[in-house]
Amino acid sequence: MKNSAAVERSRCAPGHILLCIDKQEGFRMIDSPLIPYNFSDLEPVVSRDTLVFHFLRHQRICYDRLQGLIRGTDLAELALDDLIRRTERNPAEHGVFRLAAEVWNHNLYWRSMRPRGGGGAHGPVAALIRRRFGSFDRFASEFRETAGAHFGSGWVWLVWRRDALQLVATGNAGTPLVRGDVALLALDLWEHAYYLDFQNRRAAYVNSFLEELVDWDCANRILAGLSGAGARAARAATLPPPQVSGRGA
Numbered sequence: 001m002k003n004s005a006a007v008e009r010s011r012c013a014p015g016h017i018l019l020c021i022d023k024q025e026g027f028r029m030i031d032s033p034l035i036p037y038n039f040s041d042l043e044p045v046v047s048r049d050t051l052v053f054h055f056l057r058h059q060r061i062c063y064d065r066l067q068g069l070i071r072g073t074d075l076a077e078l079a080l081d082d083l084i085r086r087t088e089r090n091p092a093e094h095g096v097f098r099l100a101a102e103v104w105n106h107n108l109y110w111r112s113m114r115p116r117g118g119g120g121a122h123g124p125v126a127a128l129i130r131r132r133f134g135s136f137d138r139f140a141s142e143f144r145e146t147a148g149a150h151f152g153s154g155w156v157w158l159v160w161r162r163d164a165l166q167l168v169a170t171g172n173a174g175t176p177l178v179r180g181d182v183a184l185l186a187l188d189l190w191e192h193a194y195y196l197d198f199q200n201r202r203a204a205y206v207n208s209f210l211e212e213l214v215d216w217d218c219a220n221r222i223l224a225g226l227s228g229a230g231a232r233a234a235r236a237a238t239l240p241p242p243q244v245s246g247r248g249a
């Protein structure tokens with residue numbers, strides 16, 4: 001049993017060793033959750049307590065329960081995104097779906113934030129935002145409205161759908177992965193994400209995400225990884241509009 005709980009130290013950046021989680025035997029297809037910064041790095045916006053509870057008492061528990069449900073079954077052979085797509089439409093497997101989706105959703109949520117983040121977008125996603133929403137301010141306004149209009153637990157997503165950006169909300173463990181969208185950014189709207197720091201002021205939490213946390217490099221990295229028609233559409237959408245010649249007008 002020497003290797004049954006081997007710590008994945010090789011995947012951890014220096015200084016992040018406390019965030020390493022055991023990868024247990026018989027669960028090879030789905031990586032252990034990992035936060036790409038230290039628990040206190042998002043302070044004062046997101047407290048260390050919030051991040052510790054959120055990561056260890058929610059995502060980690062989802063991961064452990066998922067492991068318990070799929071170990072020894074053919075589901076254990078699937079990558080996390082394939083597991084989510086396969087179980088979403090089968091009511092008998094919805095327990096697995098919910099846990100797997102929560103692990104996947106949180107993986108993107110952690111990467112959607114960074115210390116001293118926030119502010120206007122940059123890079124290709126900035127051009128796509130201007131094309132789809134007209135301006136960053138309009139995008140931010142629609143982002144706040146989407147979050148404010150969502151009732152109960154869930155998520156707000158910036159996604160790449162066919163050939164344009166879209167803002168979508170999903171309830172509970174819902175994830176855009178099962179709709180064929182490419183998720184670029186995730187914001188957790190469950191109360192456990194903000195209640196210790198903002199109490200019931202969800203709008204203030206959403207504002208802080210936009211102004212002090214969001215990591216646009218996350219969206220740009222995912223856009224850069226698109227392939228095929230999605231990549232061609234994204235590149236075309238970031239090109240400046242053609243100049244209209246004044247000749248002959």
Ligand SMILES: [Fe+2]
Pocket residue numbers: 054058106188190192193
């Ligand atoms: Fe959460």
